[in-house]
Amino acid sequence: MTVEVLLCDADGNLFPSEEPAFAASAEVTSRMLAELGVDRRFEADELRREALGRSFRSTALELAERYGVALEPTQLERYVEAERHEVTAHLARVLSPNPEVLEPLTTLARRFRLAAVSSSATARLDACFRATGLAELFPADVRFSAEDSLAVPASKPDPAIYRLAGSALGIHGSRALAIEDAPAGVQSAVGAGFPVVGNLIFVPPDERDARAAELGEAGAGGVVSSWWELVEFLDVAPAAAA
Numbered sequence: 001m002t003v004e005v006l007l008c009d010a011d012g013n014l015f016p017s018e019e020p021a022f023a024a025s026a027e028v029t030s031r032m033l034a035e036l037g038v039d040r041r042f043e044a045d046e047l048r049r050e051a052l053g054r055s056f057r058s059t060a061l062e063l064a065e066r067y068g069v070a071l072e073p074t075q076l077e078r079y080v081e082a083e084r085h086e087v088t089a090h091l092a093r094v095l096s097p098n099p100e101v102l103e104p105l106t107t108l109a110r111r112f113r114l115a116a117v118s119s120s121a122t123a124r125l126d127a128c129f130r131a132t133g134l135a136e137l138f139p140a141d142v143r144f145s146a147e148d149s150l151a152v153p154a155s156k157p158d159p160a161i162y163r164l165a166g167s168a169l170g171i172h173g174s175r176a177l178a179i180e181d182a183p184a185g186v187q188s189a190v191g192a193g194f195p196v197v198g199n200l201i202f203v204p205p206d207e208r209d210a211r212a213a214e215l216g217e218a219g220a221g222g223v224v225s226s227w228w229e230l231v232e233f234l235d236v237a238p239a240a241a242a
Contacts, residue, residue, distance in 0.1 A: 003177045004175050004176065006179060007166075007177065009116075009178070009180045010128065011119075012203070013181045017128055020090055021090070022051075024087045025051075027086070028086055028087075029042050031079075032060060032071075047059075055146060056079075057147065058155035088121075091128055092127040097132050101201070104226075115144065118145055119161070121148055122147070125145060126140070126143075142169070144161055149164055155184075156187070158191075159189070162189050173193050173194065178195070179230065181198065181199050182215075201227060208225070
């Protein structure tokens with residue numbers, strides 16, 4: 001069956017948002033842990049390695065369980081909102097258009113429908129798409145947020161958000177191809193029945209070999225190093241973007 005739709009993870013895949021996002025998120029995480037009486041603080045890169053591909057909500061609940069403290073629903077929602085606000089504002093300031101993403105995606109969009117499937121909140125995604133010049137390629141009706149689009153918020157590797165995207169777009173199985181940078185995202189897509197290609201475009205060079213292996217172990221059928229390599233992988237003529 002021919003691929004019709006590319007289901008694209010957002011953070012760390014469409015834009016280099018993970019490092020700056022975790023810089024802001026680590027501050028909120030540390031405040032939360034301090035309020036809970038936990039003597040543990042996370043630096044940005046440490047939190048990135050800990051929570052890659054998952055939502056802040058999921059990470060906060062996992063940390064509370066790990067350290068044996070009660071995170072009340074009202075506390076959780078307060079910190080989810082604080083993290084969302086601070087990360088979104090920071091990303092809006094630091095992100096900018098990247099031709100190594102815009103140009104190949106413009107080429108791909110001439111052959112495939114594009115959609116974004118993310119654990120991040122809608123407001124954060126909106127800010128990132130505007131800042132990076134990708135908003136026209138990914139209009140609001142094809143952005144699926146595990147935090148906001150589901151009846152009950154979830155996070156990758158839960159396949160719920162990919163199932164919702166497939167249902168909304170009317171596609172299933174090999175009619176779509178997911179593009180992911182994190183093992184949790186690969187597991188989410190595979191759990192929903194979609195084939196996956198891993199993308200290392202924004203993975204730090206010293207982590208690429210290990211990440212490629214992790215993506216394969218999670219179920220990715222192949223791994224590319226850039227969006228242009230995906231263009232070649234899918235045999236799309238670059239001249240189509242002219």
